[in-house]
Amino acid sequence: MRIRRAVLKGLDCASCAYKIEKALRREGFKRVSVNFASGGLLIDGDLNKTKEIIRKMEPNVEVIEFEGHDHEHHDGDFKGEIYRIAISLAIFLVGMALYYYYKIVGPLTIILFLLSYSLVGFKIIKRALMNALRGNVFDENFLVIVATLGAFAISEYPEAVGVMIFYVIGEFLQERAVDKSRRSIKSLLSLKAEYANLIREGDVIRVSPEELRVGDIILVRPGERIPVDGMIIEGSSSVDSSALTGESIPKNVKTGDTVYSGMINLTGLLKVRVEKELKDSMVSRILRLVEEASARKARTEKIITKFARYYTPSVIGLATLTAVVPPIVLSEPFHGWIYRALVLLMISCPCALVISVPLTYFAGIGRLAREGILVKGSNFIDALSRVSIVALDKTGTLTKGVFKVTEVSCRNGFTSDEVLRLAAIAERHSNHPIARAIKEAAGDIEVSDVSLGEYEEIPGHDVRAKLNGVEIIVGNDRILHKFNVEHDTCSVPGTVAHVAVNGKYAGYIVISDELKEDARDAVEGLRRLGIRRLTMVTGDSSDVASNIAHELGLSEFYAELLPEGKVRVVEDLERHKGKGESIAFVGDGVNDAPVIARADVGIAMGALGSDAAVETSDVVIMDDRPSKLVLGIKLAKKTQRIVLQNISLAISVKLAFILLGTLGEVTMWEAVFADVGVALMAILNSVRILYAK
Numbered sequence: 001m002r003i004r005r006a007v008l009k010g011l012d013c014a015s016c017a018y019k020i021e022k023a024l025r026r027e028g029f030k031r032v033s034v035n036f037a038s039g040g041l042l043i044d045g046d047l048n049k050t051k052e053i054i055r056k057m058e059p060n061v062e063v064i065e066f067e068g069h070d071h072e073h074h075d076g077d078f079k080g081e082i083y084r085i086a087i088s089l090a091i092f093l094v095g096m097a098l099y100y101y102y103k104i105v106g107p108l109t110i111i112l113f114l115l116s117y118s119l120v121g122f123k124i125i126k127r128a129l130m131n132a133l134r135g136n137v138f139d140e141n142f143l144v145i146v147a148t149l150g151a152f153a154i155s156e157y158p159e160a161v162g163v164m165i166f167y168v169i170g171e172f173l174q175e176r177a178v179d180k181s182r183r184s185i186k187s188l189l190s191l192k193a194e195y196a197n198l199i200r201e202g203d204v205i206r207v208s209p210e211e212l213r214v215g216d217i218i219l220v221r222p223g224e225r226i227p228v229d230g231m232i233i234e235g236s237s238s239v240d241s242s243a244l245t246g247e248s249i250p251k252n253v254k255t256g257d258t259v260y261s262g263m264i265n266l267t268g269l270l271k272v273r274v275e276k277e278l279k280d281s282m283v284s285r286i287l288r289l290v291e292e293a294s295a296r297k298a299r300t301e302k303i304i305t306k307f308a309r310y311y312t313p314s315v316i317g318l319a320t321l322t323a324v325v326p327p328i329v330l331s332e333p334f335h336g337w338i339y340r341a342l343v344l345l346m347i348s349c350p351c352a353l354v355i356s357v358p359l360t361y362f363a364g365i366g367r368l369a370r371e372g373i374l375v376k377g378s379n380f381i382d383a384l385s386r387v388s389i390v391a392l393d394k395t396g397t398l399t400k401g402v403f404k405v406t407e408v409s410c411r412n413g414f415t416s417d418e419v420l421r422l423a424a425i426a427e428r429h430s431n432h433p434i435a436r437a438i439k440e441a442a443g444d445i446e447v448s449d450v451s452l453g454e455y456e457e458i459p460g461h462d463v464r465a466k467l468n469g470v471e472i473i474v475g476n477d478r479i480l481h482k483f484n485v486e487h488d489t490c491s492v493p494g495t496v497a498h499v500a501v502n503g504k505y506a507g508y509i510v511i512s513d514e515l516k517e518d519a520r521d522a523v524e525g526l527r528r529l530g531i532r533r534l535t536m537v538t539g540d541s542s543d544v545a546s547n548i549a550h551e552l553g554l555s556e557f558y559a560e561l562l563p564e565g566k567v568r569v570v571e572d573l574e575r576h577k578g579k580g581e582s583i584a585f586v587g588d589g590v591n592d593a594p595v596i597a598r599a600d601v602g603i604a605m606g607a608l609g610s611d612a613a614v615e616t617s618d619v620v621i622m623d624d625r626p627s628k629l630v631l632g633i634k635l636a637k638k639t640q641r642i643v644l645q646n647i648s649l650a651i652s653v654k655l656a657f658i659l660l661g662t663l664g665e666v667t668m669w670e671a672v673f674a675d676v677g678v679a680l681m682a683i684l685n686s687v688r689i690l691y692a693k
Helices: 014-026 047-057 075-101 107-133 140-153 157-187 282-293 299-330 334-346 351-370 378-385 416-426 433-441 477-482 519-528 542-552 563-574 593-598 611-616 627-662 668-686
Strands: 004-009 032-035 040-043 062-065 196-200 203-207 217-220 230-234 237-240 251-253 270-274 373-375 387-393 404-410 454-458 462-467 470-475 495-501 504-512 533-537 582-587 601-604 619-621
Touching: 004 047, 014 032, 014 047, 040 047, 047 062, 075 107, 075 157, 107 140, 107 157, 140 157, 140 334, 140 668, 157 351, 157 668, 282 351, 282 373, 299 334, 299 351, 299 378, 299 627, 334 627, 334 668, 351 373, 351 378, 351 627, 351 668, 373 378, 373 627, 378 387, 378 582, 378 601, 378 627, 387 563, 404 416, 404 433, 416 433, 416 462, 416 470, 416 495, 416 504, 433 495, 433 504, 470 477, 477 495, 519 533, 519 542, 519 627, 533 542, 533 563, 563 582, 563 593, 582 593, 593 601, 593 611, 619 627, 627 668
Parallel strands: 387 533, 387 582, 582 601, 601 619
Antiparallel strands: 004 040, 004 062, 032 040, 196 203, 196 217, 217 270, 230 270, 237 251, 373 619, 404 504, 454 462, 462 470, 470 495, 495 504
């Protein structure tokens, strides 16, 4: 079943998000995720049926199918709310003056209070009644209505109206804060071009990026954002890819290079052939990943959701007992104890928790995306923050993976050119970096018109091919032993590709790689973060691995590993991790797919444009910089700290006010702060991650 995505406009209540998700699951939808923080909906079913179910539950929530742009509240809605609050507040102040200054407690004063109350409270009353009719009695709207009408009943008119006004003001500020947070998070991912310059029959037509099709030719002028993924067919320029990779240094591109949607053309005029439509282009994939990441909830989020289900009924039960038991047992007037019970009702809503916790994770995902680190779920932020063991692939992760032939050594009567030519012919169909280096070195030797009879790639060994009945084997030392080829051993720095012809050893080719500029910084940064075990794994030879490990200051490495060997290394490391700790594996996301899938946190390096990397991994680093792993772990830890701060703040304040409220030491005014004020503080704390240095 196709996964549909939608935006829930008007979703201003965290508990409503949970109830909508629960109702949709009850109706038979297997995959459902309603995310309050992003206002997003993911569902595996009919959107019309979904709209019908949500309309019955939450008539104020509008379901809009996702089209790649945001749907926010209109400013007019907010202005109308401000006017209502201002008028209500003015009437309330007149009533307060009559009540306290002139000591008039008559029909006029009560009418003023009721008018002020109804102006701001009618939406809350309407919402509470509709929810009650649907069987959802104990929501925050109903609790506020009971508390304030109860205050009216015991003649606490100023407090009844004041609490409603300040509750509505708090809700208004809370909605604004959440709305602003959503827009701030999504603005980090403002990658989509507004238009494209389509070349059609010699004319340049401005069209929407959605209209572009594979094969179309577009013009990208300096200063414009590239609308879709494509290949440059004419021109050269430098592009700003910081929106995708977090890397601020411009990248030079020329004819034949691939460019991605979201990049900004800085200098030259580019003519680009469309390779992917907008829905499949990089910008859409990133937005989709970030949007869907919220569906994978962290363990903390799930605990808070479960806690909220029991917390509110428990406090309501305590309020009921407070109103009834003490007056009967102690033979005291009901008035004072009812007031205490109403105070408890005011602080019984767990909004601070159920809003701020998912919002913090969503903000963390957004901030990491801005830095070029795509985390595919809140659960992986948790896992990333707990990483204690890191295994790193060598080629393409710690080294550039840009190989060059540095030596050709021949044996048994073969010449250097023959060894290089035969190796290039055998590697003709391989895309491995070593194969590309050999073919590049053999560029002046004619191999393009040669047709191979047989071709076989051997995982972890290399290739075997036949040319006019002649068998050519190219690979590492193991492949020579596999086919019983007699040869001399050699110990040289770099990767060695041995060549054998019809079982006879022809010689070897040395291909050298070099460390990335920030590889040492990455290793040192991981150590400073407290990563207690760092190891390098590679399919390369022990000599090469030893040299690289020495350069990086790594004491532990595993070499000459097949893909299943890397999995075994991670499984062995797993026995050494502590309780609650995670193991991260960092690789190129294609050859390392099995071990990336096996690790607690699978991280794909240098995955710009790689579908396999995006699909397999839990975290995608969109450029080639291993030091981004250090930044990713730091931001994950900071996100975790903010989550714990919000939980501590909300629970400690709520419990303190419940205790003081039970003892009669808290007024309803203070109870409003305990409810809305703490929620607002937690929300503002949540979005700090967006602006952290």
